[in-house]
Amino acid sequence: MATCKEVxxxxxxxxxxxxxETMFQAVNExxxxxxxxxxxxxxxxxxxxxxxxxxxxxxxxxxVAVVKPTTxxxxxxxxxxxxxxxxxxxxxxxxxxxxxxxxxxxSGICIDLSAMxxxxxxxxxxxxxxxxxxxxxxxxxxxxxxxxxxxxxxxxPTATIGGMVATNCSGTNAMRYGTMKDYVxxxxxxxxxxxxxxxxxxxxxxxxxxxxxxxxxxSEGTLGIITEVTVKLVVSPANLGVATVTFPxxxxxxxxxxxxxxxxAPLAALELMDDVQMRVINMxxxxxxxxxxxxxxxxxxxxxxxxxxxxGIQLAKEAAKHHKYLSxxxxxxxxxxxxxxxARKEALWACxxxxxxxxxxxxxDVAVPISKMAELIDQSKERASxxxxxxxxxxxxxxxxxxxxxxxxPSKTDEQRAVAGCVEQMIEQAVELEGxxxxxxxxxxxxxxxxxxxxxxxxxxxxxALKNTLDPHWLLNPGxxxxx
Amino acid sequence: MATCKEVxxxxxxxxxxxxxETMFQAVNExxxxxxxxxxxxxxxxxxxxxxxxxxxxxxxxxxVAVVKPTTxxxxxxxxxxxxxxxxxxxxxxxxxxxxxxxxxxxSGICIDLSAMxxxxxxxxxxxxxxxxxxxxxxxxxxxxxxxxxxxxxxxxPTATIGGMVATNCSGTNAMRYGTMKDYVxxxxxxxxxxxxxxxxxxxxxxxxxxxxxxxxxxSEGTLGIITEVTVKLVVSPANLGVATVTFPxxxxxxxxxxxxxxxxAPLAALELMDDVQMRVINMxxxxxxxxxxxxxxxxxxxxxxxxxxxxGIQLAKEAAKHHKYLSxxxxxxxxxxxxxxxARKEALWACxxxxxxxxxxxxxDVAVPISKMAELIDQSKERASxxxxxxxxxxxxxxxxxxxxxxxxPSKTDEQRAVAGCVEQMIEQAVELEGxxxxxxxxxxxxxxxxxxxxxxxxxxxxxALKNTLDPHWLLNPGxxxxx
Numbered sequence: 029m030a031t032c033k034e035v036x037x038x039x040x041x042x043x044x045x046x047x048x049e050t051m052f053q054a055v056n057e058x059x060x061x062x063x064x065x066x067x068x069x070x071x072x073x074x075x076x077x078x079x080x081x082x083x084x085x086x087x088x089x090x091x092v093a094v095v096k097p098t099t100x101x102x103x104x105x106x107x108x109x110x111x112x113x114x115x116x117x118x119x120x121x122x123x124x125x126x127x128x129x130x131x132x133x134x135s136g137i138c139i140d141l142s143a144m145x146x147x148x149x150x151x152x153x154x155x156x157x158x159x160x161x162x163x164x165x166x167x168x169x170x171x172x173x174x175x176x177x178x179x180x181x182x183x184x185p186t187a188t189i190g191g192m193v194a195t196n197c198s199g200t201n202a203m204r205y206g207t208m209k210d211y212v213x214x215x216x217x218x219x220x221x222x223x224x225x226x227x228x229x230x231x232x233x234x235x236x237x238x239x240x241x242x243x244x245x246x247s248e249g250t251l252g253i254i255t256e257v258t259v260k261l262v263v264s265p266a267n268l269g270v271a272t273v274t275f276p277x278x279x280x281x282x283x284x285x286x287x288x289x290x291x292x293a294p295l296a297a298l299e300l301m302d303d304v305q306m307r308v309i310n311m312x313x314x315x316x317x318x319x320x321x322x323x324x325x326x327x328x329x330x331x332x333x334x335x336x337x338x339x340g341i342q343l344a345k346e347a348a349k350h351h352k353y354l355s356x357x358x359x360x361x362x363x364x365x366x367x368x369x370x371a372r373k374e375a376l377w378a379c380x381x382x383x384x385x386x387x388x389x390x391x392x393d394v395a396v397p398i399s400k401m402a403e404l405i406d407q408s409k410e411r412a413s414x415x416x417x418x419x420x421x422x423x424x425x426x427x428x429x430x431x432x433x434x435x436x437x438p439s440k441t442d443e444q445r446a447v448a449g450c451v452e453q454m455i456e457q458a459v460e461l462e463g464x465x466x467x468x469x470x471x472x473x474x475x476x477x478x479x480x481x482x483x484x485x486x487x488x489x490x491x492x493a494l495k496n497t498l499d500p501h502w503l504l505n506p507g508x509x510x511x512x
Numbered sequence: 513m514a515t516c517k518e519v520x521x522x523x524x525x526x527x528x529x530x531x532x533e534t535m536f537q538a539v540n541e542x543x544x545x546x547x548x549x550x551x552x553x554x555x556x557x558x559x560x561x562x563x564x565x566x567x568x569x570x571x572x573x574x575x576v577a578v579v580k581p582t583t584x585x586x587x588x589x590x591x592x593x594x595x596x597x598x599x600x601x602x603x604x605x606x607x608x609x610x611x612x613x614x615x616x617x618x619s620g621i622c623i624d625l626s627a628m629x630x631x632x633x634x635x636x637x638x639x640x641x642x643x644x645x646x647x648x649x650x651x652x653x654x655x656x657x658x659x660x661x662x663x664x665x666x667x668x669p670t671a672t673i674g675g676m677v678a679t680n681c682s683g684t685n686a687m688r689y690g691t692m693k694d695y696v697x698x699x700x701x702x703x704x705x706x707x708x709x710x711x712x713x714x715x716x717x718x719x720x721x722x723x724x725x726x727x728x729x730x731s732e733g734t735l736g737i738i739t740e741v742t743v744k745l746v747v748s749p750a751n752l753g754v755a756t757v758t759f760p761x762x763x764x765x766x767x768x769x770x771x772x773x774x775x776x777a778p779l780a781a782l783e784l785m786d787d788v789q790m791r792v793i794n795m796x797x798x799x800x801x802x803x804x805x806x807x808x809x810x811x812x813x814x815x816x817x818x819x820x821x822x823x824g825i826q827l828a829k830e831a832a833k834h835h836k837y838l839s840x841x842x843x844x845x846x847x848x849x850x851x852x853x854x855a856r857k858e859a860l861w862a863c864x865x866x867x868x869x870x871x872x873x874x875x876x877d878v879a880v881p882i883s884k885m886a887e888l889i890d891q892s893k894e895r896a897s898x899x900x901x902x903x904x905x906x907x908x909x910x911x912x913x914x915x916x917x918x919x920x921x922p923s924k925t926d927e928q929r930a931v932a933g934c935v936e937q938m939i940e941q942a943v944e945l946e947g948x949x950x951x952x953x954x955x956x957x958x959x960x961x962x963x964x965x966x967x968x969x970x971x972x973x974x975x976x977a978l979k980n981t982l983d984p985h986w987l988l989n990p991g992x993x994x995x996x
Contacts, residue, residue: 195719225974227971231881233912237993239693239729240975246722332820395716397715399635462713466718466719479721486708488721
């Protein structure tokens, strides 16, 4: 088979791809293989698959087509055609990623996996489930609820399992349950050349051979296309408890959070929202039917028996006392619990709802060693304040992971540049504090430069060598994570 | 620089290495670099580093030298020399692995990392610690005890962190806390050519770039030499509780274990020993000063507050009731707890102590989906019984992972062949039951054929391609995991 370079007729070391005409030849072949209905070149489809208003960055180009396979065999056939014609392949789940992960900077074909949405096999006795990549996690948990098991990740409610694996997602439950990489038992992966591998069977534990599950998890579709996933499940907690605690400063809240973790309290989640984020909640009508104190607030979930939760609440209160807490509210009924947690749950929606006409939100995440978080949040807020723009902080404080959201007017170039600079400073400081440039969103299109700052050229060199091995023509989601 | 093939003067596709004379040239260079004292060619040293009586398999050859570096820079210098002379490098920790992982089938230089045994930095507020690879985990936990934190792995008490990472070790705590891969935050790795990379900084959570931590963890020294490790720590439980429960059959015990897990009881460990293993404990004098019922027995650890433990014990008892338990003993004091757990702790030593003169133990591990474990144990025991040889089963039942140990006389070829066949059948059945050929010991020298049965050539092909990329001359621990 001719290589990409032979097809394209260049000897450049940079990644080279088919021209538009050739891409359409590939699209025509795919129509024959998948059927007309599975291939769309509709303008709206292309735009909705190539652009995201959630995203901090988007590409100038769009895919030339969106294809909707229904089986691993079809995905394999698509990869073979794309490899033959040198066409970029962009795997697409729910499009809920926020770093331009699904954009098409070199155009190409978007492989939308949403039609692969079947639960293949549920094994309650083994506490695992085999799913296609298009299965939505909320729907999955609803379907298996009766078994007393659940998948404890908590990303966007719209996210699908394939994308969750590709991004190594997490969310509010990560402190207690870990991230997506901790739940993947087996993957079926279509490689760039169309070959298909299964990484494992279904043991909950293994030391046999290299950990391909972890290599593909978080690789953002740049190493292979995930077409089936077996995930571990865990036992749903008997009961949950919720408390919210206010503090005079973010630093007090973060320090109290550290103390709570070290106390050994049975924490299921530990989240921080700053005074501005609490104000946003009130501006949006006040979640859970209450008006909230506009102060740095910890949102805490406890799990276990009622008695265990009660003990946990006492331990948390003790820890909060050392850091001058101003109020400590506990839910004693299911309805109160929902009400207390609702402010956390609605945080992002509230931001979107109250933003002034014409503004966008630049929302990004970093993670640092826990003891460094308060310092980083403080200084990041200070830098954003100098800009005079509306900005909030929301943190998965148990993991040292937080999000800063800054609202700006994208039509004002100066404003956009100032926000970009502010975000960059936060990221650079996170790296200086021995952290990472992304705790849960991935690198995508937007953070490639940051990754180099975090890891340096030697480590990135190893990653690129692995990429070269599995995808020698850089056809899989090119322009993401790093450039050739 | 000349490639290995040029040095050796062959165009074979198989891995080729220096002859003995050339290896000694490399050793001489290393004497200059490391000093005379750090390089040993002493016969006893070579034997103790190249052979293990714990191991199910050993190589015919030994290394030509054992070198003891003290810094990453020295390891890098060693790798450069070995690459230049085409000499195999065998990283060595405590030598406690059991699948021939540290053997030298192509001779070469054993890189003993035991002199790199410093705790580099302890960050209690970040709940992590940076260590050199030769740090022993028991000593580490003792050193940091006052902080209320610990590293919750539980392999051989002699094991060192570098080897624990290389093998992706686990042990009795894995059900509650996971395996080594879940604790690695950052690795310093010397690659085959002597270049040095750091995989990360110290965030507890990241989605930035490929997961090199997980790729190196469990790669058994075949992808790089680990010279520094940052591991996550967890909060030591406030209290522990221990119970032992006997059942009429292994199947009852395994089924009860499943039910306990699903009950949501706060289990810290869940271990199974069969009737024969309990007999061995008695034969060895009865651990904890007691005579044990010679019945399949579950050993259970609970953790949390005293009240949480009490609730857990009730949940476990309830689950055991459904499966006809015969006795349920709980520890109510620290001394009783030690006594009850001692039988589990001493299991392997008891086996070694009671084995008849001249016999060896063939001990291997597999892991299967939890619901398949009872069936596999039952049939494996039956097959071993037919041989008329002494055999015991010991399982990390919460993970579907168990060890079968068969005693045999290695001087009787028929006996050895029969045991090998019996083990092979167990492994094949584990694969049929969608399990893995090694839950925690790795592949090493002894299980290469098994790995192919588990994963198939396409998946192994991807692993080999990764190996080729990072170690093109197959100099790092050759003959392990798979052959070129």
